[in-house]
Amino acid sequence: MSHTLAKTVGGIGCAVLALPLLAALIVAALVGSFIPGPAGGTDAAPSKYALSDIPPRMLALYQRAAPECPGLSWTILAAIGKVETDHARHPTMVSSAGAIGPMQFMPTTFPAYAYPVPPGGKRPPTPWDPVDAVFAAARMLCANGARNGKNLSGAIYSYNHSRTYVRQVLDIADRYQAQAAHAAAPNQRAAIAVAFAHAQLGTPYQWGGDGPHEGGFDCSGLTKAAYAKAGITLPRVAEAQYHATSKVPRGKPLLPGDLVFFGRLGNLHHVGIYIGNNQMINAPNRRSVVRIENYHWTDFWGATRPTQ
Known part of the structure; x- marks a missing residue:
């Protein structure tokens, strides 16, 4: 001090x-x-x-x-x-x-x-x-x-x-500061979605929340709102978002704007937005706020790339 x-x-x-x-x-x-x-x-x-x-x-x-x-x-x-x-x-x-x-x-x-x-x-x-x-x-x-x-x-x-x-x-x-450089977003829509997610950092977690007007976001509410800002409509829940978007083959590098999912098919319980440097922006749980975390969770399932 x-x-x-x-x-x-x-x-x-x-x-x-x-x-x-x-x-x-x-x-x-x-x-x-x-x-x-x-x-x-x-x-x-x-x-x-x-x-x-x-x-x-x-x-x-x-x-x-x-x-x-x-x-x-x-x-x-x-x-x-x-x-x-x-x-x-x-x-x-x-x-x-x-x-x-x-x-x-x-x-x-x-x-x-x-x-x-x-x-x-x-x-x-x-x-x-x-x-x-x-x-x-x-x-x-x-x-x-x-x-x-x-x-x-x-x-x-x-x-x-x-x-x-x-x-x-x-x-x-x-x-x-992470020393590795950011990877480029694959397109402007992905960049807009990531920018929206950045702007929500610190927003409280709210179960079923789609934005600050409801008190905050839950995980899939944040991803849905981010891509809505970019002009892409996603389903409301994580499992449906996974099935509605293009899969990133395992072993291929992720790009900013990709959605990262956790759990297993039939129970994909969480989703975040990848931002580069092995990190994602997500709304983790009721005890947290929208924040940046490493996406390498033990139950990481896979990633998708939303397209118009």
Whole structure:
């Protein structure tokens, strides 16, 4: 936990990036090659280390909050969360300097970056709430130079006035990014479906849910909604989706947008959207949110490729 925080008070710094624009940016990255920016691209895939070190809810939150500052990688937010409180695992989350909460805000600094209250945040916002704190951290970094990576090191230094701190954050952020490049999506429809799924990270799991208007998604509700956004209609449940889509032969490489299924024929109980680097976006269970996970589950059955 940091003990020398000296955060400056200023304006919000940047506006919320609209979801359609976010989707367009992700589509552009997926259709072409992945080119990492400083300390990880804005849509950088989590490394194995990140998936093992960051609690799934916090990982989804870092990914959801990063677009608050255009060009900011979620890996920077995650690295700050790691250094400050080990992703809210610190027993008190109070520093000797009086900084509080998972992202270690001074109580006098936090209000400058707390509004607008993000979806799922507290009302009134509080630095103790992970959603409020992570979004406020993204806004503060943006206000101090992180927008489009123009002065990322300076922005991190403004968060904690220590050169050692800056190097530590950048090193962890690099370790949190998967080093392998993204495979290209096979077509624009697959890229749109993946972009939609990315935009849902952090959305609560809801049995039978087809979207936030119902409180969230279940696994097949997420895949159905993602491909509906791309203009492809899928059946509602996992088993039916498997039979309605083109099978990827075993041993052939998967591509972003492929559907990955789990269980066995007659009881395919789960489905996710493959995004590359052996990872999928899925809505796993009632105790979780839409998140990124490794797809190599023990009961993986096979993959399909939706087509028009």
